[in-house]
Amino acid sequence: MLTLRITHPLNGTQQTLTWAVEQHIIGIFGASGAGKSTLLKGIAGLAKGYVDNVSYTQQVLPTDANSDTPLYYLRQRSVLFPHLSVVQNLKLVITHGKRAKQCQFSLEEVVSWCELEPILQHKPGQLSGGQQQRAAFAQALLSGKPLLLLDEPFSALDWSARKHFCCLLRYLHQRYQLQFILVSHSLQELALSTDYLIHIHDFSLQQQGTTQALLPQLSAHTASVQSALVRGKVIAVLKDYNLTKVQLLAPSTQYIYINTPGFVDDEVQLPLVANKVSIAKVKPQQSSIVNCLRGHILSLKRKDDCFCVEVDVDEQIIFANISFLSLKRLDLKVQDSVYLQFKAN
Incomplete structure (x- = not known):
């Protein structure tokens, strides 16, 4: 101390x-x-x-x-x-x-x-x-x-x-x-x-x-774009792909791939900027973006030029900024199940 x-x-x-x-x-x-x-x-x-x-x-x-x-x-x-x-x-x-x-x-x-x-x-x-x-x-x-x-x-x-x-x-x-x-x-x-x-x-x-x-x-105050922190445990280092496979912390069984280095069995954390996260209501298939997490919407907050969507992913919070058009096309509502995609960081 x-x-x-x-x-x-x-x-x-x-x-x-x-x-x-x-x-x-x-x-x-x-x-x-x-x-x-x-x-x-x-x-x-x-x-x-x-x-x-x-x-x-x-x-x-x-x-x-x-x-x-x-x-x-x-x-x-x-x-x-x-x-x-x-x-x-x-x-x-x-x-x-x-x-x-x-x-x-x-x-x-x-x-x-x-x-x-x-x-x-x-x-x-x-x-x-x-x-x-x-x-x-x-x-x-x-x-x-x-x-x-x-x-x-x-x-x-x-x-x-x-x-x-x-x-x-x-x-x-x-x-x-x-x-x-x-x-x-x-x-x-x-x-x-x-x-x-x-x-x-x-x-x-x-x-x-x-x-x-x-x-x-x-992050919202200093950079005007909210960031969230995703925490997980390294389960594999894929040297051939220059990626680290990370399972989200319990109770989650979902995993992601990141290009941040890590050591097996160690906990790592990944900052995710809201305008780098996309949302889908149906799980995307055959996408070049390999990271896809399932969650449900906690809130929808209007900003100057977008909506900030707050999503609970197995007790971890992730934000995504989407346009008004996307909100209308997807017809998103609080408690909807959604899929979040983002590139390795």
Whole structure:
């Protein structure tokens, strides 16, 4: 459990926050300048005056950033030693890290997870921004610290690589109980990787709750298009097709195919944007879109230029935006059984 107190820098109002980091991967979301990075730095002891009274597992943490704490702060820009190769930088953490002996995995495993094999002998000056971020994340894993504070650590990666690391966070949390707090301005990134969201605005907590509960609200407010979160368990990795087969969580027996990487038996989650989901009243046959889920309509809400259809799929909510013409042609009503189609994401 992580507890902290934040004091608004202008009006002095205070809020005490408690986050179950052992149970959830925590995501911090907000607009640019909202205070996300300042909050994370304050937890790490790197920013004074905004965050204080930080305690982790009921132990008050020292405010001196140079002290040995169980927290590892990873900034957006890596701090690799420029005169050392990637592998030398990693071995330096293993050799001199105060908690490195508590690391639960080997150098070889971390190198593989972070896809560093081709660049191990390269020095930081020879690396792209994304490669530097992958190496810096590997350093954080090898530190042996149980709680990693990640300040937009994958921002320089393309979306395909970023999805890999989002799934890696969930894998490490589920398999090794490693704990993460992730700052990002991308709801899609947070939807893939986190279980619990903190919404920060103007240096104050606006909302907090499970990612599945808050994602529809935040996405509708910030992007004007609602997103939902579909959760499931990986049952097969189809390498020949570059797809992962996922069965929706119980009580569902339905499954989908996604191109987000996953590990067998691990839980994954997929954000679905409402305007990427189509609706049919009869199950489509011989379609190029392989994902088709059965559900029933909970509500129909008119928006400016469309209707937002809320569908219950085995106790998970999915939204679909359809035109007025489609609504009329399908003659949709609340409680109607429907089929939802969407492409692998």
